[in-house]
Amino acid sequence: MKIIGFYADSFEASLVQGQLANAGIQACLLNEYVNEVMPWGSDSDRAVRVGVADEDYAAAMAVLAPEGSEEAEAAVPKACPFCGSEQVSLGLRGPKRWRKILWTALAVLTMSPPGKVRANYYCRECRREF
Numbered sequence: 001m002k003i004i005g006f007y008a009d010s011f012e013a014s015l016v017q018g019q020l021a022n023a024g025i026q027a028c029l030l031n032e033y034v035n036e037v038m039p040w041g042s043d044s045d046r047a048v049r050v051g052v053a054d055e056d057y058a059a060a061m062a063v064l065a066p067e068g069s070e071e072a073e074a075a076v077p078k079a080c081p082f083c084g085s086e087q088v089s090l091g092l093r094g095p096k097r098w099r100k101i102l103w104t105a106l107a108v109l110t111m112s113p114p115g116k117v118r119a120n121y122y123c124r125e126c127r128r129e130f
């Protein structure tokens, strides 16, 4: 068993589990109920871990494309084409974490890698979409 990631809650972790299942990889959630038995733990104590079999590790990592990888960076333009502002976000507004969850959910639903999900970008400076 190898741990492929830590997630803030079991909902997020189960989305990842679903993504892996689509790719034919069986993953299990560890620590899923720790929030209920150990509410005083630190964030890292309470993180939900997702684990896969040793032989599935490389495939699982490929499916998930680690955060901050070139692929993930390439999906988000660095600056607004209209005003040059770097205050650019995906069309789905809201806290970063939720946007990531939404993207993951979309990717699971459409069975495509997160980077391939199409979305509009939104500039917070000039409020234009592109």
Ligand SMILES: [Zn+2]
Binding pocket: 080, 081, 082, 083, 084, 085, 123, 124, 125, 126, 127, 128
């Ligand atoms: Zn702009």
